[in-house]
Amino acid sequence: MLRACHSYGFCLLLTVAALGRTAAAQAPDSLAPQPPVTWTLLVDGKLEAWPGREWLSLDSVEVAARAVLAAYRQAGFYFAHLDSLQVEEAGPMARLYLTRGPEVPVGRIRLEGISALDSTLLLRQMDTRKGRRLDPDQLQADIAYLLTQYERAGFALAQVQVAAIDLLPGAPPALDLTIRVQEGRPLVFARVEVVGAQRTRPGYVRRLADLQPGRPLPALNEVQHRLEETELFAEVGEPALLIENDTSAVLRIPLREASPGTFDLVLGYLPPPSGGGSGSVVGNGHLLLRNLFGGGRVIALRLHRLPGQVSSAEARLADPFLLGTPLGAEARFDGVQQDSTYGKQAYSGELSYRFEGGLTAFTTLSREVTRPGQAGQQLVGLPARQLVPRAEALFAGLGLRFQRLDRSVNPRRGVVLQTNYERGRKERAARVVVGADTTGERTLLRQERLRTRARVFVPTFRRQVFAFGGDASLLLSDSYDQSDLFRFGGATSLRGYDEDRFLGRFVTRLFTEYRYQLDRRSYAFAFFDLGYVERPEVAARSGAELNALNGFYPGYGFGVQYDTPLGLVNASYALSPEVGPASGRIHVGLSVGL
Numbered sequence: 001m002l003r004a005c006h007s008y009g010f011c012l013l014l015t016v017a018a019l020g021r022t023a024a025a026q027a028p029d030s031l032a033p034q035p036p037v038t039w040t041l042l043v044d045g046k047l048e049a050w051p052g053r054e055w056l057s058l059d060s061v062e063v064a065a066r067a068v069l070a071a072y073r074q075a076g077f078y079f080a081h082l083d084s085l086q087v088e089e090a091g092p093m094a095r096l097y098l099t100r101g102p103e104v105p106v107g108r109i110r111l112e113g114i115s116a117l118d119s120t121l122l123l124r125q126m127d128t129r130k131g132r133r134l135d136p137d138q139l140q141a142d143i144a145y146l147l148t149q150y151e152r153a154g155f156a157l158a159q160v161q162v163a164a165i166d167l168l169p170g171a172p173p174a175l176d177l178t179i180r181v182q183e184g185r186p187l188v189f190a191r192v193e194v195v196g197a198q199r200t201r202p203g204y205v206r207r208l209a210d211l212q213p214g215r216p217l218p219a220l221n222e223v224q225h226r227l228e229e230t231e232l233f234a235e236v237g238e239p240a241l242l243i244e245n246d247t248s249a250v251l252r253i254p255l256r257e258a259s260p261g262t263f264d265l266v267l268g269y270l271p272p273p274s275g276g277g278s279g280s281v282v283g284n285g286h287l288l289l290r291n292l293f294g295g296g297r298v299i300a301l302r303l304h305r306l307p308g309q310v311s312s313a314e315a316r317l318a319d320p321f322l323l324g325t326p327l328g329a330e331a332r333f334d335g336v337q338q339d340s341t342y343g344k345q346a347y348s349g350e351l352s353y354r355f356e357g358g359l360t361a362f363t364t365l366s367r368e369v370t371r372p373g374q375a376g377q378q379l380v381g382l383p384a385r386q387l388v389p390r391a392e393a394l395f396a397g398l399g400l401r402f403q404r405l406d407r408s409v410n411p412r413r414g415v416v417l418q419t420n421y422e423r424g425r426k427e428r429a430a431r432v433v434v435g436a437d438t439t440g441e442r443t444l445l446r447q448e449r450l451r452t453r454a455r456v457f458v459p460t461f462r463r464q465v466f467a468f469g470g471d472a473s474l475l476l477s478d479s480y481d482q483s484d485l486f487r488f489g490g491a492t493s494l495r496g497y498d499e500d501r502f503l504g505r506f507v508t509r510l511f512t513e514y515r516y517q518l519d520r521r522s523y524a525f526a527f528f529d530l531g532y533v534e535r536p537e538v539a540a541r542s543g544a545e546l547n548a549l550n551g552f553y554p555g556y557g558f559g560v561q562y563d564t565p566l567g568l569v570n571a572s573y574a575l576s577p578e579v580g581p582a583s584g585r586i587h588v589g590l591s592v593g594l
Contacts, residue, residue: 072100080100080101102172107168108175151220164176191251193251197294210226225406232257235254257291264591326354341376342482342483344368357404362401366424393424396422409568419452427444468510473507480536496574503535531555533550556575569590570587
């Protein structure tokens with residue numbers, strides 16, 4: 001049975017009636033399987049691919065026709081109409097005849113009600129533009145963009161809506177789009193109210209979110225994001241806006257605090273040397289207590305076990321907002337013990353000022369003391385000189401830090417930069433042999449140190465990030481002791497080599513990593529490091545022996561950081577040209593919340 005009709009409504013009535021009679025006649029066999037319907041679309045007399053889904057039953061002819069028209073009109077053919085359709089029950093088959101009509105682009109966009117912002121600049125940033133087809137999803141995104149710009153300017157109560165969509169005369173016609181903005185009154189930030197947090201103070205939350213009383217209120221989603229990226233909170237709810245005195249805004253922020261501290265354990269396995277012997281385990285433990293007393297104060301302790309009989313310890317106490325001001329203060333102790341050769345302790349302090357936008361300026365002052373051990377007091381070389389002199393040094397320095405990351409644990413985009421320049425004076429005392437006599441010698445040295453650090457994160461494809469950067473440390477002095485040199489190599493500096501394998505007056509590393517992000521805190525990665533070491537002639541040592549380590553040192557490998565219920569697990573396998581594929585350096589770290 002074949003029917004043809006040329007009126008859309010009349011055709012639908014005929015189709016529904018025919019299908020009703022067919023269903024009544026075949027009621028006894030209603031449970032029998034029905035063959036699939038063949039749907040055919042002819043547009044302006046030409047066969048076109050069927051848009052969207054295909055229905056299984058001829059009962060859906062009306063729905064199918066509406067869906068086809070909606071698809072073409074959403075594509076910009078607003079004059080598209082259905083000419084006729086044919087329904088053949090024996091097939092079953094449905095054939096739709098459609099006239100597409102002209103494509104109607106956007107001809108004009110008008111922004112009404114804007115006085116606080118630059119309407120011309122806003123139009124340039126919108127994706128909906130003159131000459132393009134009108135995409136509803138794209139238009140919705142543009143409205144969200146306009147609202148965000150008004151939130152950033154302090155107009156959190158602004159409203160944006162599509163006021164009218166008309167046709168402009170012409171051949172072909174075009175759309176006249178009018179977007180109306182109700183700016184509302186500007187709001188300024190007054191204070192923060194914290195909901196759910198037990199330790200964290202509202203003033204600390206305000207500083208973390210970079211909120212300044214009396215200034216325009218930023219976008220609420222930006223406030224939420226700034227708090228999330230600190231990793232101090234297990235959950236940050238959407239801030240609620242409360243209005244006071246018509247123009248003052250109070251932010252009520254739901255917070256669930258994270259654990260007050262973490263314990264990190266990083267272990268590495270060094271294969272046995274080529275000359276024989278057994279492998280060794282090296283690593284460090286790090287205890288971090290943060291946000292003490294709700295003000296962001298930090299206490300950190302770290303113990304290192306390095307190859308041989310070398311060990312070191314670090315302790316740090318920091319207050320990022322001293323007495324509720326943008327000033328920060330930090331006290332630090334660093335100590336290293338090189339078997340029975342020497343011990344060195346450094347006591348340092350830092351005073352910083354945090355500017356808006358992630359920039360921090362700081363000044364440092366440190367005192368360093370080196371004491372020779374039994375082996376360090378030996379007289380070596382010609383002329384004979386004490387291996388490690390007794391020394392005291394005082395350094396003062398200036399530095400800058402800049403950090404802008406979308407996430408602190410597993411960033412997708414952002415940058416971290418830091419540089420610190422120090423200048424100081426070192427006084428050392430040592431025993432030397434002059435002729436047949438042993439006498440004491442005192443030397444005054446002026447030294448300069450420069451340290452830099454850079455990290456850049458660039459998103460590439462979905463879930464993929466390219467990370468690159470480098471570290472460099474430089475020491476300038478008239479003369480060098482072994483205790484002066486920078487330690488270099490291992491899991492946190494030059495991967496693929498033993499921990500603190502190198503000592504140098506200039507050490508640097510350039511690195512690249514390609515990461516595949518598994519979730520918000522986890523990722524797998526492959527890396528390549530290129531290190532350079534320049535080691536000077538050290539007092540009381542043979543220059544030939546020490547300068548042999550100068551040069552470039554590549555390292556490469558792969559690893560994974562994975563978030564588990566216990567904490568973050570970080571594991572890597574690092575290689576270098578000095579070892580075979582089976583003799584790489586294995587590093588495993590575990591960060592446990594307390």
